[in-house]
Amino acid sequence: AQSVTQPDIHITVSEGASLELRCNYSYGATPYLFWYVQSPGQGLQLLLKYFSGDTLVQGIKGFEAEFKRSQSSFNLRKPSVHWSDAAEYFCAVGDSGGGADGLTFGKGTHLIIQP
Amino acid sequence: ETGVTQTPRHLVMGMTNKKSLKCEQHLGHNAMYWYKQSAKKPLELMFVYNFKEQTENNSVPSRFSPECPNSSHLFLHLHTLQPEDSALYLCASSQDRGQGSNIQYFGAGTRLSVL
Numbered sequence: 001a002q003s004v005t006q007p008d009i010h011i012t013v014s015e016g017a018s019l020e021l022r023c024n025y026s027y028g029a030t031p032y033l034f035w036y037v038q039s040p041g042q043g044l045q046l047l048l049k050y051f052s053g054d055t056l057v058q059g060i061k062g063f064e065a066e067f068k069r070s071q072s073s074f075n076l077r078k079p080s081v082h083w084s085d086a087a088e089y090f091c092a093v094g095d096s097g098g099g100a101d102g103l104t105f106g107k108g109t110h111l112i113i114q115p
Numbered sequence: 116e117t118g119v120t121q122t123p124r125h126l127v128m129g130m131t132n133k134k135s136l137k138c139e140q141h142l143g144h145n146a147m148y149w150y151k152q153s154a155k156k157p158l159e160l161m162f163v164y165n166f167k168e169q170t171e172n173n174s175v176p177s178r179f180s181p182e183c184p185n186s187s188h189l190f191l192h193l194h195t196l197q198p199e200d201s202a203l204y205l206c207a208s209s210q211d212r213g214q215g216s217n218i219q220y221f222g223a224g225t226r227l228s229v230l
Contacts, residue, residue, distance in 0.1 A: 043222045107157050
């Protein structure tokens with residue numbers, strides 16, 4: 001069974017500083033990978049996805065993520081965070097084998113932005 | 116506007132009540148999903164529907180009863196719930212099922228409190 005680990009429950013970053021959120025997955029083949037963001041009182045919004053090809057993917061709001069097969073990781077990065085980036089971030093895996101329909105999510109990382 | 120609308124946004128119910136959650140998607144998708152989001156736990160997939168047919172039930176207790184009258188609407192009927200069922204219930208939709216690459220679009224959720 002696939003699984004996703006987000007090792008950091010909370011991360012605090014100063015506004016304007018760079019950000020990296022970690023995500024490790026467990027899956028037998030090349031997975032489909034997603035990052036979602038959830039603002040307070042809102043649903044999940046897709047930031048970016050990786051299916052195949054270039055391992056560095058660009059998303060919305062200036063985010064990017066890099067797929068590293070050797071490390072089973074899909075870390076999310078942003079060069080300069082804004083106060084509006086404060087939210088909960090979820091990494092998720094989709095079944096590339098077509099066996100399951102839903103996504104498997106990590107527990108999330110709560111991002112706090114310091115002024 | 117995510118294209119997926121959930122009502123009500125907040126619901127408080129007693130353990131003997133019967134209530135229903137509603138989800139409507141305006142994206143022309145064929146697959147719809149119910150997820151449960153509890154504090155400190157990953158999002159849990161509950162049910163999947165494709166073209167109104169239930170395709171997945173992740174061992175959800177029978178006190179949760181889904182209904183999908185058409186591809187645009189999804190309900191979750193609740194009865195004799197327990198306090199541990201208090202959570203944020205998220206609805207999502209995607210173009211199709213069967214492959215983990217289908218991007219899921221989420222509603223804002225219904226915050227349920229069971230007293």
